[in-house]
Amino acid sequence: MPDTVDAGTRLLESLASGASPADLAAIDVDPHARDLAMRIAGAFDVQRRREQQLAALVDTARELASMTDPSVVLDAIVRRARALMGTDVAYLTLYDPTNEDTYMRATAGSVSAQFQVVRLDFGSGLGGLVAQSRKPYWTADYFADARFMHTSSIDGAVGDEGLVAICGTPLIVKDEFVGVLFASNRTPRPFTHDEVALLGSLAALAAVTIVQVRAAEDSARTLAALSEATERVHQYAAGIERAATAHDRFAEIVLEGGGVDDLTESLTQLLGGWALLLDEDGVLRSVAGASPPTADTLHDLAEQVVHRAEGARLTRIGDVWAVAISATETRIGYLVIGDVSTMDESDQRTVERAAVVTALVLLGERNRAEARQQQRTDVVAGLVSGHGDLGVLSAAARSLGVDLREPSCLLVVRRDDGGPARSLVLAVNAALGGLGLVGEVDGHAVALVPGTDPGPAAAELAQRLSRTSVVTVGAAGPVSEGAGASAGRLLEDLAAAHTEALRTAEALVALGRRGDGASAADLGFAGLIVGTRPEVAAYVHSVLGALVDYDASRGTDLVGTLEAYFLAGSSPRHAATRLHVHTNTVAQRLERISRLVGDAWQSPERALELQLALRLRHLVAS
Incomplete structure (x- = not known):
């Protein structure tokens, strides 16, 4: 016991x-x-x-409840499943409602790239059967189990991973199918009911967590979208306010008769940065704001803007914004904005609206300028026509800056590149700096400028204009009312000066001096032909004056010797015979002539001038 x-x-x-x-x-x-x-x-x-x-x-x-990132949650689920089930691999597939299948989303212990991207159709493989039936399935030896529909893609991926025993259970929350959770071994292994139940419990917990995280993520996205929409509303409201301010400011500028400088200044006040207005050729018209482009960089910027800014919409060109300004389908300028921190849609519309207003201002300026220019043209045309009311014309000329009581030179500018006369008139005005009266007569620009020396005035104007175009300038004058001069005489003088200046310009072109400027007196003997009132005595003196003055002061006859030399066919010996002197005497006189009129006097052109002057000398004397 x-x-x-x-x-x-x-x-x-x-x-x-x-x-x-x-x-x-x-x-x-x-x-x-x-x-x-x-x-x-x-x-x-x-x-x-x-x-x-x-x-x-x-x-x-507890761990899943602390997570908010969907990717982290899924990785934590498969990691926990692998640890709890004691298997080699755990993985999770999610339901794709678009394709009506499931796709691999997270793995733990997997080494096969093919396995990690496999998709399972409903009914295919163990996972497809779980997804279709919404019930757990498990097998100790997948490849030997005939209960499952084996496909090459699924079996290939499972085989590449080396899996044999697989247990899968559905992820379901309130009849909503989420996906399938798996635990697998690379060796045969029977799964007990307790293990299947354990995986099912983990799957239920995982499904709830996934749905909650998704809901939280959707809520966060909704809140973010709502916040973004609210911000857009605020921005839109601010944009409307800025647009209203811009509209009011632009309207104020137009109604008060403001100019382009007011517009560019307003743009910088509205947007910050700097603003430029370029004309149709890219030349700067107006600038406003802090730190605009320097002269060194402005040329390249203007070239890019002219070539790339098209239409009425704002265009981004490097670090700047530009919009073309057009009127009646004609390009008349460009607005350029730079150094702005942001340029939202409202700001872009503001610049485009500014371009439209600028077009109106430029058209207004152009119309006023054309009206003023038409007035100048009418006055110039009336003066050189040879008839008209001198009192009215003289008063109009004084109001436009030219006093006909003082000497004036008349210049005719002909354009040799075929450009429009309007632009030529504007160019002449600019080159003269507003000094003078410029108009269009018969397709040429005609200018009355204060002064007494027409030749240099014409040459200087031609040189200034040559920077942008090829022009030839003929000049005549000076002309003036003078004390006691009749009105008819002045109008006749102006008409004659216009004719002479035009002939001089044509003569310059005929003589191969296109792009030059001169008066008839500057053309030598050719000036006698084009001049309306040839100054023969003045021409003779300009050519022979040095010899005539020498003979008068020394009692010599250099003029007679020169004439005898030419009559003798430029032979000193024959000239000596004609003069009844020794040949050496003729040679000494010819040396003296060279010193007085220049060594080149025997060149064909200069010799012709001298012979013509000698012939005209007899005409003047008679």
């Missing part, structure tokens, strides 16, 4: 200390009591495992 009691006590003590069934089997006790103790120990083991699994699920729930 005591031995039996001792054995039973040892059995109970071992059971209480948590001995394993194997340890209990070694105790020498009644078999029935030992079997009962082993069953109790087994129940204890199951209870402990369930407690451990429950604790693990609680830890998993």
